[in-house]
Amino acid sequence: MSNASPAVITFLSDYGYGDEFVGVCHGVIARRCPGASVIDITHGIPRHDVRLGALALRSALPYMPSGIHLAIVDPGVGAVGEDGRRAVALRTIEQARVLIGPDNGLLAAASELFGGVAEAVDIGRSPERLEPISATFHGRDIFAPVAGALADGAQLAEVGDPLAATDLRELPLPTAHRDGEWLRAHVLHADHFGNLILDATQVQISEIGLRLGGQVEIELAGATHTARYASTFADVPAHKLLLYEDAQQMMALAVNRGSAERLLDAGSDCELSLRRSGT
Amino acid sequence: MSNASPAVITFLSDYGYGDEFVGVCHGVIARRCPGASVIDITHGIPRHDVRLGALALRSALPYMPSGIHLAIVDPGVGAVGEDGRRAVALRTIEQARVLIGPDNGLLAAASELFGGVAEAVDIGRSPERLEPISATFHGRDIFAPVAGALADGAQLAEVGDPLAATDLRELPLPTAHRDGEWLRAHVLHADHFGNLILDATQVQISEIGLRLGGQVEIELAGATHTARYASTFADVPAHKLLLYEDAQQMMALAVNRGSAERLLDAGSDCELSLRRSGT
Amino acid sequence: MSNASPAVITFLSDYGYGDEFVGVCHGVIARRCPGASVIDITHGIPRHDVRLGALALRSALPYMPSGIHLAIVDPGVGAVGEDGRRAVALRTIEQARVLIGPDNGLLAAASELFGGVAEAVDIGRSPERLEPISATFHGRDIFAPVAGALADGAQLAEVGDPLAATDLRELPLPTAHRDGEWLRAHVLHADHFGNLILDATQVQISEIGLRLGGQVEIELAGATHTARYASTFADVPAHKLLLYEDAQQMMALAVNRGSAERLLDAGSDCELSLRRSGT
Numbered sequence: 001m002s003n004a005s006p007a008v009i010t011f012l013s014d015y016g017y018g019d020e021f022v023g024v025c026h027g028v029i030a031r032r033c034p035g036a037s038v039i040d041i042t043h044g045i046p047r048h049d050v051r052l053g054a055l056a057l058r059s060a061l062p063y064m065p066s067g068i069h070l071a072i073v074d075p076g077v078g079a080v081g082e083d084g085r086r087a088v089a090l091r092t093i094e095q096a097r098v099l100i101g102p103d104n105g106l107l108a109a110a111s112e113l114f115g116g117v118a119e120a121v122d123i124g125r126s127p128e129r130l131e132p133i134s135a136t137f138h139g140r141d142i143f144a145p146v147a148g149a150l151a152d153g154a155q156l157a158e159v160g161d162p163l164a165a166t167d168l169r170e171l172p173l174p175t176a177h178r179d180g181e182w183l184r185a186h187v188l189h190a191d192h193f194g195n196l197i198l199d200a201t202q203v204q205i206s207e208i209g210l211r212l213g214g215q216v217e218i219e220l221a222g223a224t225h226t227a228r229y230a231s232t233f234a235d236v237p238a239h240k241l242l243l244y245e246d247a248q249q250m251m252a253l254a255v256n257r258g259s260a261e262r263l264l265d266a267g268s269d270c271e272l273s274l275r276r277s278g279t
Numbered sequence: 280m281s282n283a284s285p286a287v288i289t290f291l292s293d294y295g296y297g298d299e300f301v302g303v304c305h306g307v308i309a310r311r312c313p314g315a316s317v318i319d320i321t322h323g324i325p326r327h328d329v330r331l332g333a334l335a336l337r338s339a340l341p342y343m344p345s346g347i348h349l350a351i352v353d354p355g356v357g358a359v360g361e362d363g364r365r366a367v368a369l370r371t372i373e374q375a376r377v378l379i380g381p382d383n384g385l386l387a388a389a390s391e392l393f394g395g396v397a398e399a400v401d402i403g404r405s406p407e408r409l410e411p412i413s414a415t416f417h418g419r420d421i422f423a424p425v426a427g428a429l430a431d432g433a434q435l436a437e438v439g440d441p442l443a444a445t446d447l448r449e450l451p452l453p454t455a456h457r458d459g460e461w462l463r464a465h466v467l468h469a470d471h472f473g474n475l476i477l478d479a480t481q482v483q484i485s486e487i488g489l490r491l492g493g494q495v496e497i498e499l500a501g502a503t504h505t506a507r508y509a510s511t512f513a514d515v516p517a518h519k520l521l522l523y524e525d526a527q528q529m530m531a532l533a534v535n536r537g538s539a540e541r542l543l544d545a546g547s548d549c550e551l552s553l554r555r556s557g558t
Numbered sequence: 559m560s561n562a563s564p565a566v567i568t569f570l571s572d573y574g575y576g577d578e579f580v581g582v583c584h585g586v587i588a589r590r591c592p593g594a595s596v597i598d599i600t601h602g603i604p605r606h607d608v609r610l611g612a613l614a615l616r617s618a619l620p621y622m623p624s625g626i627h628l629a630i631v632d633p634g635v636g637a638v639g640e641d642g643r644r645a646v647a648l649r650t651i652e653q654a655r656v657l658i659g660p661d662n663g664l665l666a667a668a669s670e671l672f673g674g675v676a677e678a679v680d681i682g683r684s685p686e687r688l689e690p691i692s693a694t695f696h697g698r699d700i701f702a703p704v705a706g707a708l709a710d711g712a713q714l715a716e717v718g719d720p721l722a723a724t725d726l727r728e729l730p731l732p733t734a735h736r737d738g739e740w741l742r743a744h745v746l747h748a749d750h751f752g753n754l755i756l757d758a759t760q761v762q763i764s765e766i767g768l769r770l771g772g773q774v775e776i777e778l779a780g781a782t783h784t785a786r787y788a789s790t791f792a793d794v795p796a797h798k799l800l801l802y803e804d805a806q807q808m809m810a811l812a813v814n815r816g817s818a819e820r821l822l823d824a825g826s827d828c829e830l831s832l833r834r835s836g837t
Contacts, residue, residue, distance in 0.1 A: 020339040023320030027343035041581030060578040064585035078511030135511030137526035192576040232636030232693030247695035298750040302599030306622035357790030414790030416805035
């Protein structure tokens with residue numbers, strides 16, 4: 001619809017690499033908007049893990065060209081009525097990023113990062129959709145063709161029905177909080193390398209008196225561990241635990257040349273408590 | 280060879296993601312046809328599973344831009360003489376899709392979908408091949424350079440020797456059939472999500488009296504299961520079995536928020552029988 | 559910086575497919591050099607396996623368009639002082655290939671293949687780097703932006719500080735050697751298909767009297783195996799062992815329609831001895 005070059009599309013999903021699902025979405029985009037360039041953020045989000053998809057999207061988007069951001073982690077695909085989830089496209093207030101996906105919280109953390117939602121549309125009955133719509137593959141039949149149309153210059157109002165931004169679903173996330181000398185925190189997720197990403201910020205860490213180079217005591221499932229608060233893996237000996245601020249400015253636990261996930265036997269949503277080590 | 284923009288190339292294989300094989304084929308294409316755009320359908324086809332590769336290719340191609348369709352699942356690579364398989368490129372009667380791959384049935388189901396084969400060539404000794412040809416990596420040495428040449432505008436007759444379409448190998452597939460009140464069917468494959476794709480069509484399902492919303496009895500390996508014939512996962516409670524028409528218009532078994540593959544302990548080629556449930 | 563089209567970037571890493579790391583690097587490149595085309599060689603190098611990364615890079619690069627070759631396998635990321643590794647970019651003597659990565663041997667085998675290093679720079683404090691630099695994700699903060707800048711036409715001297723080529727780290731590799739009628743060799747790595755790649759060349763194999771079609775005796779961990787020296791898998795019956803020259807001109811062991819890795823229970827760095835079979 002536009003004479004300009006197509007916008008860049010980024011694409012994140014839980015479709016995995018074993019089937020043709022990701023490739024088919026690429027094909028649908030290429031048919032709707034020849035010449036569109038697509039950057040795959042990852043398709044290795046664990047199946048149906050909306051929260052991890054939302055966190056990965058929030059981590060990645062600041063490093064992506066401003067454009068069309070397609071994200072699909074969709075356990076409720078095909079549900080109707082009360083259980084139904086909307087399919088949506090939205091534009092953020094800052095940078096006018098366009099996000100597309102199921103309205104189940106997946107887009108919430110990233111939208112917030114760009115100042116919230118300026119405009120949203122329900123694309124469940126988009127004129128861009130492929131007919132017949134399957135019950136199980138909305139990536140192909142709704143999300144990808146809408147992404148292609150938007151990259152091609154279509155406006156939000158052309159691809160869906162208006163929707164109040166306040167009607168969009170939020171993403172429930174655990175929150176670390178201070179409890180005297182302790183910080184009660186949670187594991188948000190374990191990454192590919194076995195690093196445990198926490199819901200704690202550097203500010204909260206300094207509020208309990210922790211300083212770079214100091215020791216931190218960690219209680220988890222009845223066991224106590226000691227870690228060094230360090231700036232990088234190599235600040236501790238091999239196979240030792242460290243607390244650090246990760247590349248996404250979140251506090252995390254890692255083992256130098258090892259796996260904190262295995263050492264602590266911990267995963268998503270585990271509660272743990274941290275305090276400055278007495279010794 | 281042509282002044283037009285290069286044709287889109289799609290690429291499916293069983294090369295996996297752990298080695299450099301896929302990337303090397305991309306490199307060879309980029310050297311032969313700079314600017315060619317390549318869509319990876321998937322490289323996660325289980326090793327040497329020609330049938331699953333053929334089914335994935337047939338599912339994906341209608342959603343791909345018409346162009347050059349490279350597919351490599353090639354257990355017979357390097358064999359010569361009687362056991363040898365040809366390397367081929369062909370053009371379909373409808374839409375003039377160009378398919379490239381080993382002549383072992385991999386291209387058969389997709390070719391049929393586009394009306395059959397209008398022209399075929401044997402590319403085993405293509406002038407486009409890279410010398411010396413390795414015995415084990417024809418993707419790099421034969422298939423990818425030929426794909427690049429065809430995307431660049433070369434004609435089939437320029438990249439290989441003429442071959443009668445009737446000489447191409449077919450793909451043996453199981454076939455569901457009616458047996459009184461029973462439908463005897465087979466699992467064609469289990470997808471990434473544990474859904475079991477059957478060789479049955481919606482027509483066959485209605486012939487045994489099944490209607491949407493009804494119950495179906497399933498016999499498999501001596502055990503009996505009950506499923507609902509539903510249009511989507513969310514039509515049944517979590518962890519319950521359903522029979523549905525999948526996004527590729529094939530009948531399939533799934534478990535809502537679970538895995539039919541695990542629940543039924545079933546995989547490719549398993550026989551199962553379905554009938555309308557008595558109760 | 560340049561009016562010419564961007565150079566092609568190739569990208570190899572051990573980041574895996576489960577996280578957003580690869581996608582984020584693509585995003586950074588696209589922001590720095592819109593329109594750059596990136597070929598993913600593989601991101602499935604086993605974590606921290608610098609040697610395997612170096613071998614895969616050497617295998618792949620001759621098939622890649624000459625351009626910017628980004629490679630990241632970086633167990634020492636974030637280390638400082640004595641343990642620190644440099645981040646480097648270099649240009650090879652032949653073909654002026656530009657390689658970017660950690661200076662830990664990863665780039666060494668590929669550089670040598672193109673005649674060695676003509677010019678090198680330390681990019682640890684590159685003006686192209688993203689601030690604040692994280693301690694753990696130099697792919698995003700250093701390597702990818704420098705790759706984008708170089709693809710965009712920047713010169714090496716603009717993205718880093720001069721470095722003597724002789725200061726670059728080498729890659730220690732095992733070396734096969736003759737010992738009377740025996741050839742003492744090592745497994746360099748096991749590929750996706752379970753083929754065992756050796757450090758032996760075809761010349762060394764012929765020096766111990768082996769001829770194509772002949773039998774070879776293999777001693778490994780106290781067990782003796784017999785293989786045929788063949789040109790391709792199909793030259794031996796299914797499930798039988800063969801010795802062959804692989805697609806990268808290295809000697810390798812494989813099992814036709816099986817896995818030599820499993821049959822021999824062997825992996826990287828295993829020592830084995832080969833000689834002409836007496837019978």
